[in-house]
Amino acid sequence: MANAHGPTRERITQEALLLLQEKGSAGLSMRALADRMHMKAPSLYKHIESRDEIIADLQALGISRFAEVIRTSGKTKRAKALAYRKWATANPHLYEITFRTPLLRKRLPLGLEEGVTSMIIQITGKDHEHARAVWALMHGLVDLENAGRFPENANLDKTWNRAIQMLE
Amino acid sequence: MANAHGPTRERITQEALLLLQEKGSAGLSMRALADRMHMKAPSLYKHIESRDEIIADLQALGISRFAEVIRTSGKTKRAKALAYRKWATANPHLYEITFRTPLLRKRLPLGLEEGVTSMIIQITGKDHEHARAVWALMHGLVDLENAGRFPENANLDKTWNRAIQMLE
DNA sequence: ACCTGAACACCGTTCAAGT
């Protein structure tokens, strides 16, 4: 049982990540993924149940990587915040799938989501509500930046500094 | 010239909004829209250039409605923030298209985007950077709530109160 | 001027058939 996936299943996740990073979520089609693996699309279904299962794998992978990046970044709130921005803008497609797609919780490794939550609480050093507000601030900044919603002449470094001020 | 659209074009925007609100962005297909108007999909292209043009129309409509709601809400920052949340969560699909889809700026009425920006600056009462940080906080809260990313037992009222505290 | 059917190049997914 558990997560004893076969080697082909592992390769699917691997290649899906590369395809996602190159072409974005819309480019991650079953046919394109199959092509890259020298297969036909229907064959993928012998190893996975649906496209959503692949998305869930990438969400789990994204959460893990994100947590690792924040954990190993500098210890100040400022350093953590800048690490958040750097990772999210360097991996826009993975960020999108990880934090902007409804979580397929049934398919996620147990405790993964809670792990990130408690990490954020630990960093912010206050209650759940404060931690969530801080997360929302980071997420909002990243999301608007990645979607190109700030005007072109906006000074984002300065905006992040202002936001970090609000945390203290 | 300008925006002298025909009556069919007006109806397209109207029906597209209804379809969006009922079925979301993925449900807003050219075929479904045409069906609702008792036409075939190709006929739509005599009145619009592409699906993106419809999206841009909805963005413009969303921005206008949003601005109106915030403008006419209570005057305190708290009242404005709660009005933001209420509108965004009551109109998740329109919010998504208005504030989470890359702006099709070429197709937007001139000055519309700037109008909202200057309204936010006026409300927050400080510089551009501060206004953007405040906007990001509101946006992040709404986006995480609409995507169902907060845990089920999260107290969102309390979270918003904490966020509003950060503004003062 | 407006609407249509047929077509093109795509989707995710199912399933009978092959090895």
Place this chain on the structure above:
DNA sequence: ACCTGAACACCGTTCAAGT
């Protein structure tokens, strides 16, 4: 056990043809 072609019900968009 794994892979395939054909098919189903979808996409956005183009275009020749009808009125």
